[in-house]
Amino acid sequence: MREVADAFAASKGCYGYRGIKAELRTGVSEKVTGRIMAEDGLMAHVPGRRRYDSHGGETTPAPVGT
Numbered sequence: 001m002r003e004v005a006d007a008f009a010a011s012k013g014c015y016g017y018r019g020i021k022a023e024l025r026t027g028v029s030e031k032v033t034g035r036i037m038a039e040d041g042l043m044a045h046v047p048g049r050r051r052y053d054s055h056g057g058e059t060t061p062a063p064v065g066t
Contacts, residue, residue: 004036016044 007023008015015023017034024033037043 001036001040004033005040005042008037008042013042013045019044 003024003026004020007020011019011023017030017037020037021028021030021033
């Protein structure tokens with residue numbers, strides 16, 4: 001359990017149960033790793049979805065042509 005928490009802290013909270021299992025390189029299954037993480041309340045950071053917005057900000061004035 002301690003190894004899972006240390007590996008999670010080393011990844012700065014970015015790895016989920018699959019990444020932690022690969023980092024440990026032990027014979028522990030992904031299910032066991034996921035269960036240990038759930039018991040300790042360790043959840044990987046997942047960025048939220050963002051809506052598409054084509055508006056880039058302020059518009060510039062039209063160029064004065066020649």
